[in-house]
Amino acid sequence: MDEFNTEDIIEPIGLGCSLERFVEWKEILDLVTSLKETTEVTEQPVNGRSSAEKPYERFRYIVDQYKEQPHLLDTYLSQILDEIIFIVRGNNFCERSKHLAFQYMRLITNVRGTKVILQHLPHSAQDLEPVLTMLENQDEKDNNNWETRYCLILWLSIIVKIPFHMSRLDSNDVGKDSTVIQRLYNICKKYAMVVDLCRDACAYLTSQFLTRTDTKDCLLPEYFQWACDLITQENLNWMRFGPMLSIAAILKYGKREDLLPYAPKLLKTMMTMNWKSEPYRLCRKLAMKVIQRIGLTFLKARVISWRYKRGMRILPIDISQWPTGDHIKTPALNVKNEDEAEEDLEVPAEMEDIIEELMQGLRDSDITVRWSAAKGIGRIMGRMTKQLADDVVVCVLDLLSPRESDCAWHGGCLALAELSKRGLLLPSRLEEVIPLVKKALLYDEPLGHTSVGSHIRDAACYLAWTFARAYDTHVFAPYVPDIANALVVLTCFDREVNIRRAASAAFQEHIGRQGTFPHGIDILTAADYFTVGVRTNAYLNISVYIAQFKEYTTSLIDHLVDRKIEHWDIAIRDLSAKALHNMTKHAPQYMLEIVLPTLLQKTNSIDANVRHGSIISIGEIVYALSLIDELCIGKELVCAINEIVKNVKKKHMFKGISGELMKIACCQLIDRCSLAKLPVNDDQVISK
Structure with a gap:
C-alpha cells in the first residue's frame, strides 16, 4: 500500500450545507417539556437503554448540528432556558427531572457558549438562596450528575453580581459560618479542587464573587493565601489546576487598583513553583496566563502613541473625502506627547522577571504554552515604552537563530505575529x-x-x-x-x-x-x-x-x-523530479546551464536520498529538454550523464542498504535518456 499518497484525498471541510434557521425548536421545546412527566421510579432498561436516554440522544443530535452556526439558536434560546428554569425551580418535579433538565442545559451551553447563556439566565436576588442551597446539597463525587453542579455554578456566577451588600440576605440569627458570603466562599474553595468541568465554572464564579466591593477586602487576601499555599506545595500535580485557574480569572476580571497590592506575592509564588519542570502542560499554560496577567496588573492600561497605525481608523461620512491610492499616509506620531508619556510611565523592576518567564514560555515543548506566552508578550508590550518594547523585540528575534530549538523558532514566530497584528512591530x-x-x-x-x-x-x-x-x-x-x-x-x-x-x-x-x-x-x-x-x-x-x-x-x-530532490520522503523526491520535467519548458536555458551541472555534482553525495533524487531529476530534465526544438545538450553534459550509472557501479553503490534505491534511480535515468535519444558510446555500456 502506498502510504505516501494518503493525503491526495481532499477531506470534507466545514459545512456540507449551511443551515438558515433553527427548524427543530418546537421539538426541542417538547423534549424539555416532557421532563415534567419524569418520575423518580427507575424502570428496567429496554434493549439496554432507559426511557430518558433516547430523548437525550435526540436532543444532543439536534443541537450538535448547530455547532458551526450557534447564533441560529438565539431567537428561541430564552424560551428554551425559561422552560428548563421552570422545571428546576418547581417543587412538584422530582430530582431526576431536574438533573435531566440541567443535562439539556449543558448541551445548549456547549453549543452556544457560556457567555451567551449567562445573559439569558435569571439573576434576581431571590434566586440566590435556592440555587446556593441546591448546589450545597450536591455530591461533588457524583459523576453521573456533574452537569447539575456545572450549571448551578454558572447560574451562581451571574447571580452574585447583584448590586447590593449580600449581608442583607442573611437573617438576624444566622451564625458567622452560615452567612451567604461564607457559604459562597466555601463553594469557591470546594469546587476549585474537583477534577471535572465544574472547576472551570468555579474559576469564573470565584472571579465574580471575590472582586465584589463587599468581599474584596475581607476574603480576597485569604483566598490568595490559600491558593498560593497550594500552588507551592510539592507533589500536588493536578490539584494545582483549580487554584491557578481561579487566580488567572481574578486577575482577568478584577480591577487593577484592587489587585496591585497582591501582584508581587503572586509573582513570587509563580517563580517559586518552578512551572518549567511541571509535567502537566495545563499547569505550564496556566502559569503563563497568571504571569502575563500579573504583568498587566503592574502596568497601567493606556493607548501607546508609538504603535504603528495603518491607514485611517475613522472615515469621513462623505465618500469623496476618503483617501485613496498614494494619498493614504501613516499618521504622524506626536513625538513630544510620546516623550512626556514615556517619562511619566514607571516600569516596576518585576517586569524584567515577567518578560524572562514569558520568553521561557516561548521555548516550551507544548504548543499551547508557547501560544499563551506569545499572546502575553503582545499584551504587555502594548503598555510599555517604545525603548523597552524594542528591547523585547530583540529578545524575540534572538529566538530565531540556529542555536535555538524548533520549539523556540515556533514560539518566536507566534510572538512576532502577535506584535505585528497589534502594530507593535x-x-x-x-x-x-x-x-x-x-x-x-x-x-x-x-x-x-x-x-x-x-x-x-x-x-x-x-x-x-x-x-x-x-x-x-x-x-x-x-x-x-x-x-x-x-x-x-x-x-x-x-x-x-x-x-x-x-x-x-x-x-x-x-x-x-x-x-x-x-x-x-x-x-x-x-x-x-x-x-x-x-x-x-x-x-x-x-x-x-x-x-x-x-x-x-x-x-x-x-x-x-x-x-x-533530497527530501527524506521518496514520494516527494519523485514528485520533485516530475515537477522539474514539467517546468523545463519555462526555463530551458536555466535548466541546461545551472540546474543540470548542480545535479551532476550531487550524484556524488554520500547521502543516498540526495543521489536518488538527483539521478531521477537529471533523467526527467534531459527528457524534457529533448522535447524542445532548437536546443542541444552539450557534449560534456552528455558524457557526464552517460557516466552516472558507470560511476555508481564503480563505487559499489548498487550494494548495501541503499542499493535497491540506486538501481531504481539508474533504471529511471536509462529510461528517460532512451526516450530523449541521448547518444551512448560503446565504452559507456556496462557489461553484465
Missing part, C-alpha cells in the same frame, strides 16, 4: 525580521526517518498573513518579492496539506489588502484553498502554471533543486 524592524521569516517559512530539519519543522512553517505563514493586515503598501513594498516567492514555494511544494493551505491563505490576504504581489489574482485563481489540497496537483499542475510568470520561475526551480 515597527517598520524599522522589518529589515531584520523578513530574512528570519524566510528561513522560518523553509524550516525543515531532518530527524531520523522524518523531519521537524511543519509547525514552524505554519506559524511563519500566520506571521506573513499578519503582515498583510498590519502595514501600508508603500511600507511593505520592498519586501514583496521575498515574501511572495516564499509563499508560492510553500503553496506548491510543501509536504503537509495544512501548510500549503496556510501559505495560500497568506498569499490571498496579501493580494486583497496589499495588492502588490505580481500576478496575484491569476495565481490565486489556480492555487486556492481546495486545489492545493491534493499534493500531486500542487506539484505537477499548479507549480507549472505559476512558473510561467518570470518573477517566480527560478525560485520554484531552485527550491526543488536545493531542498526537495
Whole structure:
C-alpha cells in the first residue's frame, strides 16, 4: 500500500450545507417539556437503554448540528432556558427531572457558549438562596450528575453580581459560618479542587464573587493565601489546576487598583513553583496566563502613541473625502506627547522577571504554552515604552537563530505575529525580521526517518498573513518579492496539506489588502484553498502554471533543486523530479546551464536520498529538454550523464542498504535518456 499518497484525498471541510434557521425548536421545546412527566421510579432498561436516554440522544443530535452556526439558536434560546428554569425551580418535579433538565442545559451551553447563556439566565436576588442551597446539597463525587453542579455554578456566577451588600440576605440569627458570603466562599474553595468541568465554572464564579466591593477586602487576601499555599506545595500535580485557574480569572476580571497590592506575592509564588519542570502542560499554560496577567496588573492600561497605525481608523461620512491610492499616509506620531508619556510611565523592576518567564514560555515543548506566552508578550508590550518594547523585540528575534530549538523558532514566530497584528512591530524592524521569516517559512530539519519543522512553517505563514493586515503598501513594498516567492514555494511544494493551505491563505490576504504581489489574482485563481489540497496537483499542475510568470520561475526551480530532490520522503523526491520535467519548458536555458551541472555534482553525495533524487531529476530534465526544438545538450553534459550509472557501479553503490534505491534511480535515468535519444558510446555500456 502506498502510504505516501494518503493525503491526495481532499477531506470534507466545514459545512456540507449551511443551515438558515433553527427548524427543530418546537421539538426541542417538547423534549424539555416532557421532563415534567419524569418520575423518580427507575424502570428496567429496554434493549439496554432507559426511557430518558433516547430523548437525550435526540436532543444532543439536534443541537450538535448547530455547532458551526450557534447564533441560529438565539431567537428561541430564552424560551428554551425559561422552560428548563421552570422545571428546576418547581417543587412538584422530582430530582431526576431536574438533573435531566440541567443535562439539556449543558448541551445548549456547549453549543452556544457560556457567555451567551449567562445573559439569558435569571439573576434576581431571590434566586440566590435556592440555587446556593441546591448546589450545597450536591455530591461533588457524583459523576453521573456533574452537569447539575456545572450549571448551578454558572447560574451562581451571574447571580452574585447583584448590586447590593449580600449581608442583607442573611437573617438576624444566622451564625458567622452560615452567612451567604461564607457559604459562597466555601463553594469557591470546594469546587476549585474537583477534577471535572465544574472547576472551570468555579474559576469564573470565584472571579465574580471575590472582586465584589463587599468581599474584596475581607476574603480576597485569604483566598490568595490559600491558593498560593497550594500552588507551592510539592507533589500536588493536578490539584494545582483549580487554584491557578481561579487566580488567572481574578486577575482577568478584577480591577487593577484592587489587585496591585497582591501582584508581587503572586509573582513570587509563580517563580517559586518552578512551572518549567511541571509535567502537566495545563499547569505550564496556566502559569503563563497568571504571569502575563500579573504583568498587566503592574502596568497601567493606556493607548501607546508609538504603535504603528495603518491607514485611517475613522472615515469621513462623505465618500469623496476618503483617501485613496498614494494619498493614504501613516499618521504622524506626536513625538513630544510620546516623550512626556514615556517619562511619566514607571516600569516596576518585576517586569524584567515577567518578560524572562514569558520568553521561557516561548521555548516550551507544548504548543499551547508557547501560544499563551506569545499572546502575553503582545499584551504587555502594548503598555510599555517604545525603548523597552524594542528591547523585547530583540529578545524575540534572538529566538530565531540556529542555536535555538524548533520549539523556540515556533514560539518566536507566534510572538512576532502577535506584535505585528497589534502594530507593535515597527517598520524599522522589518529589515531584520523578513530574512528570519524566510528561513522560518523553509524550516525543515531532518530527524531520523522524518523531519521537524511543519509547525514552524505554519506559524511563519500566520506571521506573513499578519503582515498583510498590519502595514501600508508603500511600507511593505520592498519586501514583496521575498515574501511572495516564499509563499508560492510553500503553496506548491510543501509536504503537509495544512501548510500549503496556510501559505495560500497568506498569499490571498496579501493580494486583497496589499495588492502588490505580481500576478496575484491569476495565481490565486489556480492555487486556492481546495486545489492545493491534493499534493500531486500542487506539484505537477499548479507549480507549472505559476512558473510561467518570470518573477517566480527560478525560485520554484531552485527550491526543488536545493531542498526537495533530497527530501527524506521518496514520494516527494519523485514528485520533485516530475515537477522539474514539467517546468523545463519555462526555463530551458536555466535548466541546461545551472540546474543540470548542480545535479551532476550531487550524484556524488554520500547521502543516498540526495543521489536518488538527483539521478531521477537529471533523467526527467534531459527528457524534457529533448522535447524542445532548437536546443542541444552539450557534449560534456552528455558524457557526464552517460557516466552516472558507470560511476555508481564503480563505487559499489548498487550494494548495501541503499542499493535497491540506486538501481531504481539508474533504471529511471536509462529510461528517460532512451526516450530523449541521448547518444551512448560503446565504452559507456556496462557489461553484465
